[in-house]
Amino acid sequence: MRDRRRGRSRIARTGEVLWQLAPFVVDFLRDRRRWVLFGRSRRLPVEAHRARARKMVDTIVRLGPAFIKLIQVFSSRADIVPEPYLSEFSRLHDAVAPVPPEQIEEIILQEMGRPVHEVFESFEREPIAAASLGQVHRARADGEEVAVKVIRPGVEALIELDLAVSFRILFFLNILFPNHHVRALTTVVREFDKRIREELDLRQEAENTEQFRQRFADDPHVRAPRVLHSFTRRRMLVTEYIRGTKVDRLHDRFAAGELSFPGLIDTLSEAYLRMMLVNGVLHADPHPGNILVEEDGTIVFLDFGMVVQVERGTRERLFRLALAAARDDVDTIINVMYEMGMIDPEISRAEIRDAAVRIMAILAQARDVEHRRLQEMVQQIFDTFYTWPLILPEELVYFFRATILLEGIGFRYDPNFNGLDAAKPVIQRMRGELLQAARKEPRDVARDLLGEAEQTLRALHDLVRRTEREELRLRAHPRDVQNLERFVSLMVRRLLLGLFAAVMAVVSTLIFVATRSWLVLIVGNAGALFLFLLVLVIPKHLLENPLRHGRTVRRSGPAVR
Incomplete structure (x- = not known):
C-alpha cells in the first residue's frame, strides 16, 4: 500500500514538474530549431532571454528546495549555462519563510530523545536564519552561547522525490536530444544527488567543519566554529555562536580604521589558495553570508555542508597545467586536460588544440592588459568551455566561483579594485608553500614512472601481437x-x-x-x-x-x- 501511494505521488509530482518546466524546455528547443524538430535557429534579443530567466527563477522557487539548490549549483556552471541565465540564477537567494518553532522542537525531541527545555538551558524560538534545507536558532548549552542548525521537517522526502523525477526527465532528454550539454546536465545532477545527501546529514557537516579547523589550526587569521559533538545528530548540528560582521557589511569598520581593506582581501585570497592547492579542503558555498569577520579581524567561515575534497593528484595536475600555460606548452595542456577528464570523448584532439590556444590567449591578455578584471577573465574561460564544449572539473568550478566572490567583495569597497593585481603578491608570498604542496616525494615519482613504463611495454607488446595476427584496425574519430x-x-x-x-x-x-x-x-x-x-x-x-x-x-x- 505504501509503495502504491509512493508511486502515485511520484507520478503526480512528475506531472507537476513537467507542467511547470515544459514551456521553458520547448522555448529552448525552439531556440535551436524554430519548429522544434526542424527549421533554422531562432535569434532572440538579450532582454527576451533575461525575461525568460526571471520567469524560470520564479518557477523554480515554487517547485521547492531541491530545485532551488540545484539552480544554485547551475549558477556557478558557466561552462553549461550561458548568459544572461547565469546572472539571473546567481541572484536566487536560498532564503525562505521559517517553519513554526513547534516543528523544529519536535525534530530536536526526535533526535535527542528529550524536549528542548531539557536539552538547552535556553532556546530562542525565532530563527536567526532560514534556508530551503534548514534553519538556525540561537541557544545556550553547557554555559555558552551556541547556534543550533535543524533540518526542516519533510524536506528529505521531498528532495528524494524531486531527484527521482529529475533523473526520469533527464533519462528521456538523453534519448531524445543526445548532445554534450544534456550529458553535462546529467553529470551535474548526479553530483548534486551525492552532495545534497551529504548536506542533509549534519554529522557530515560537523566532520567537514572539524577537518577545516585542523587544516587551518596554524593560521591565526582564519578559522571555523567549534562543534559541540555531544549535541550533534543527523538532523541537528550545534556549534559555538560566532559574533561577527558579514564580509560585505564592513564599510563602517573600514571607515573607523578598525580593519584594513587590503589586509582583508590578502587574508581571504591566501585562505582560498591554501584551501585549493595546499590543504585540499575547499569551502564550496562561498557567499557573503557564510563569511564573518570578528572584532579582531579573524575571518570565520560558516556552513560546511558543501565541501569539495581536492585530491593531491588533482592539485599536482593543476600545477602542471599552470606551468604549461606559462610556457605556452599546448601539448602538455592538452595531455593534462585529458588526465583531468576535461575533454568530451566526441571532441578530436585538433579541436582541443584550438580550445587550449584560446585559453592561453585569455591568460596572456590578462598578463599584458592593465586593469583587467578577474571576473572578466574567468567568464571568458567559462565561455571557452561552453563553446567547444569541454568539461570543467568540479574543483575548478568552485574555485573560480570563490575568485569571483573575492573580486565582488573588493569591488564593493573600492570601484577601482582589481582582483588580479591583488592576487599577485599573495601568490608570490606563497610560492614556496605552493611548490612544496605540489612536489612529489621521490618514492611517488619512481612509482609513477615504473607504472607508466609497465603500461607502455604492455601496449607495445599488444601492438606487435595484433600486427602479427593482422588484427590491427584503424578507427576514425x-x-x-x-x-x-x-x-x-x-x-x-x-x-x-x-x-x-x-x-x-x-x-x-x-x-x-x-x-x-x-x-x-x-x-x-x-x-x-x-x-x-x-x-x-x-x-x-x-x-x-x-x-x-x-x-x-x-x-x-x-x-x-
Missing part, C-alpha cells in the same frame, strides 16, 4: 564518422529528390501526350519544379564535406545576440 554519415545522407537525399523530380516530369509529359490532359501536365511539372527547387534550397554548407574543416563543434545553447 566518432565525430568524423558522424560528419561523414551526414554528408553521405545529404548527398543521397539530393540525388533521390532530383531523380524523383525528373521521373515525375517525364511521366506527366507522357500522360499528356496520350490523354491531352492539361491538368496532369501542369500538376506533374509543378510538382517536379517544386522538387527541383527543394534540392536547390538545401543549405550549401550542409553539402560540403565536413572532414575538410578542422573545427566542427558549434555552440548549441540558446542563441543570444
Whole structure:
C-alpha cells in the first residue's frame, strides 16, 4: 500500500514538474530549431532571454528546495549555462519563510530523545536564519552561547522525490536530444544527488567543519566554529555562536580604521589558495553570508555542508597545467586536460588544440592588459568551455566561483579594485608553500614512472601481437564518422529528390501526350519544379564535406545576440 501511494505521488509530482518546466524546455528547443524538430535557429534579443530567466527563477522557487539548490549549483556552471541565465540564477537567494518553532522542537525531541527545555538551558524560538534545507536558532548549552542548525521537517522526502523525477526527465532528454550539454546536465545532477545527501546529514557537516579547523589550526587569521559533538545528530548540528560582521557589511569598520581593506582581501585570497592547492579542503558555498569577520579581524567561515575534497593528484595536475600555460606548452595542456577528464570523448584532439590556444590567449591578455578584471577573465574561460564544449572539473568550478566572490567583495569597497593585481603578491608570498604542496616525494615519482613504463611495454607488446595476427584496425574519430554519415545522407537525399523530380516530369509529359490532359501536365511539372527547387534550397554548407574543416563543434545553447 505504501509503495502504491509512493508511486502515485511520484507520478503526480512528475506531472507537476513537467507542467511547470515544459514551456521553458520547448522555448529552448525552439531556440535551436524554430519548429522544434526542424527549421533554422531562432535569434532572440538579450532582454527576451533575461525575461525568460526571471520567469524560470520564479518557477523554480515554487517547485521547492531541491530545485532551488540545484539552480544554485547551475549558477556557478558557466561552462553549461550561458548568459544572461547565469546572472539571473546567481541572484536566487536560498532564503525562505521559517517553519513554526513547534516543528523544529519536535525534530530536536526526535533526535535527542528529550524536549528542548531539557536539552538547552535556553532556546530562542525565532530563527536567526532560514534556508530551503534548514534553519538556525540561537541557544545556550553547557554555559555558552551556541547556534543550533535543524533540518526542516519533510524536506528529505521531498528532495528524494524531486531527484527521482529529475533523473526520469533527464533519462528521456538523453534519448531524445543526445548532445554534450544534456550529458553535462546529467553529470551535474548526479553530483548534486551525492552532495545534497551529504548536506542533509549534519554529522557530515560537523566532520567537514572539524577537518577545516585542523587544516587551518596554524593560521591565526582564519578559522571555523567549534562543534559541540555531544549535541550533534543527523538532523541537528550545534556549534559555538560566532559574533561577527558579514564580509560585505564592513564599510563602517573600514571607515573607523578598525580593519584594513587590503589586509582583508590578502587574508581571504591566501585562505582560498591554501584551501585549493595546499590543504585540499575547499569551502564550496562561498557567499557573503557564510563569511564573518570578528572584532579582531579573524575571518570565520560558516556552513560546511558543501565541501569539495581536492585530491593531491588533482592539485599536482593543476600545477602542471599552470606551468604549461606559462610556457605556452599546448601539448602538455592538452595531455593534462585529458588526465583531468576535461575533454568530451566526441571532441578530436585538433579541436582541443584550438580550445587550449584560446585559453592561453585569455591568460596572456590578462598578463599584458592593465586593469583587467578577474571576473572578466574567468567568464571568458567559462565561455571557452561552453563553446567547444569541454568539461570543467568540479574543483575548478568552485574555485573560480570563490575568485569571483573575492573580486565582488573588493569591488564593493573600492570601484577601482582589481582582483588580479591583488592576487599577485599573495601568490608570490606563497610560492614556496605552493611548490612544496605540489612536489612529489621521490618514492611517488619512481612509482609513477615504473607504472607508466609497465603500461607502455604492455601496449607495445599488444601492438606487435595484433600486427602479427593482422588484427590491427584503424578507427576514425566518432565525430568524423558522424560528419561523414551526414554528408553521405545529404548527398543521397539530393540525388533521390532530383531523380524523383525528373521521373515525375517525364511521366506527366507522357500522360499528356496520350490523354491531352492539361491538368496532369501542369500538376506533374509543378510538382517536379517544386522538387527541383527543394534540392536547390538545401543549405550549401550542409553539402560540403565536413572532414575538410578542422573545427566542427558549434555552440548549441540558446542563441543570444
